Amino acid sequence: MLPQTPHQPTSRAQEPLRRRVYVAVCLLAAAALLVIVLTDLGRGQVEPGTAAGLALCLGVAGLLQFSRLPWLLVDYTVLLGASGIVVTQLLHLLGTQEPIPLRTYFPGVFLVIAAFSVLPVRAALAYTAALLAIFAGLSVATGSDVVLLGELTLASLLIAHLSYFGRQVSAERARSEEQYRLSRTDVLTGLENRRGMYERIQQAFSRSLNSEGAEFTVMLADIDYFKRVNDTFGHDVGDQVLQRVASVLQREVGHQGSVARWGGEEFLILLETSDPPVVRAVAGQAWHAVRTGGVLGLPAVTTSLGVASSGEVVSVSDLLRIADRRLYQAKDAGRDRVQLGPALYARAPSDAAGKTRPVPTAPASTTPREQNL
Template sequence: MLPHTPHQPPSRAQEPLRRRVYVAVCLLAAGALLVVLLADLRRGQMETSVVAGLALCLGVAALLRFSRVPWLLVDYTVLLGASGIVVTQLLELLRLQQAIPVRSYFPGVFLVIAAFSVLPVRPALAYTVTLLAIFAGLSVVTGSDVVLLGQLALAALLIAHLSYFGRQVSAERARSDEQFRLSRTDVLTGLDNRRGMYERIQRAFTRSLDEDGGGNGGFTVLLADIDHFKRVNDTFGHDVGDQVLRRVAAVLQRQLGDQGSVARWGGEEFLILLHTSDPPVVRAVAGQVWHAVRTAAVAGLPPVTTSVGVATSDEGVSVGDVLRIADRRLYDAKGAGRDRVQLGPAGHSPAPAPLPPGPASRTEQAERV
């Protein structure tokens, strides 16, 4: 079944780029027509259709450059203007009973391309059939070359085929990309979900093996759990709980920057993938993340703390090993009183990073949730 998708304007993000490209194309077309016009003048002739096409291209370029007219108006202006120029030229040939010159078939191809670019498929097909009928009728009346007419028809069929299936492929690809994105995105926080992050960790582990697990090839996972989150839901309600999750997600993402990725691992757990296993860097980032959540006071929301378990790729022989180590250390941190970072085995891990001086004192005095 043929799609009925109407012509869609570009998004706001795409509009500046599309305007620049459209203006550039119009100016290039105007340049080509100017060359044709100058060549005609040297031969002592001038076709009004070339002059009209040059004026149309320059007019559309100026319209796009100096105004913000709707795209639908721009596209239809180009299609209708070009159609009027070609039909006027063909009618003049009919009046003079002259055969269609070779150079007049290219505008026909351009019109077919423009029709399938601007119109939905069904109207574009109707437009193309009408255009071919006009060329065919004029060819019969004026005795024009039927081979050129056949080539024009073949070109129109090819354009229609590519346009129809191209739209199908583009729509299917867009749907597939969106489904892929949604399958790996947590709806509440907008972060990667467990599946998306697990794939990232697998890729990181493969790279670490390729680089022998040394140098910059290693990675670290930090498994962070919001302390007493059930108490937040029970005391303040699930809406507030969702707001807390979104706040923690935003804090982690902002604090991490381009040093790694963060995902909602499940429930109130977040998993951070850090692109290094260098101990000083890991310790610094773990302390910064823990502290950032601890001090992220938001009016109307309860203060929260996190327990964090840390494991590096050097400590496991598989992704599962690394994740199990991080999970075990997270529970060690909870067992040691929560609100801390566990960087190594219980009893052997360095003390949790000290809280930097400054705004932390306000949070330290707040009620722990």
């Protein structure tokens, strides 16, 4: 099936760059046309089509620079404007019965390129056929060089082939990229899934081996008593809890790392640092944010977290095993708490019972569970 349109959506991040590039191309084309106009002036004769092309390039550059016109409108403005210029030139030659000059064939090639850049494939083919028919009719009427017409036809066929092939390659690449993204994305939460996060951890571990100071931390978080939520309120509500926890964790981690759904009700946080104060702060913020950001109408949702740093281990499997072990230590100690490693206990405050608390940023607690964090 032929693609229906060559236009691809532009993300907000890409929009300013695309506009700058488009403006730069228009200005460069205008500069080239200005050189031609000045050269023609030196010879005592200016081609109206060249001057019109210069005005079109400058006009489009101005529209892009000072307005936010949709891309489709900009593209069609260029195609229609250039088509009008070339048709006017050809009609003038028909009226004077002059042969088509060599320099008029280049705008024809430009129109074919523009058509396949702007129009759907079938429309671009029809446009190209009509353009070639006009050139052919004018060549016969004025006795122009048919060799140049043949070269224009060959160039048009090559452009059509490359354009269609290029679109097929782009579409295939887009599909491959989308499949790759989906294979590493959890459908329910929109987070990275276990496969994607495992690859990310492996890359981080390789960097930590090859670069001093590149240590990182993983936090394995598990929603406490999640089975009760499903059994009591249903799986739809359970899905809402998973989505809410995912959103809260992603918000609290922010640019400091990444979050993935590790499986079931477990989430894995990758922090790009093993600095104890930072790790304790992020762990505390994530733990507290989940506690206070549950689903409306449900009891407070809590999590248990096990934390491990890359500096403690010699392999990724050891790192994940230690994080999992500490998660279960947190659960065995009563859940709703963070279990750190020895390196992260340094300078952590202790509660009245003497248990190390790794969350200096958490607010003062009024419940026994928070006191035991």
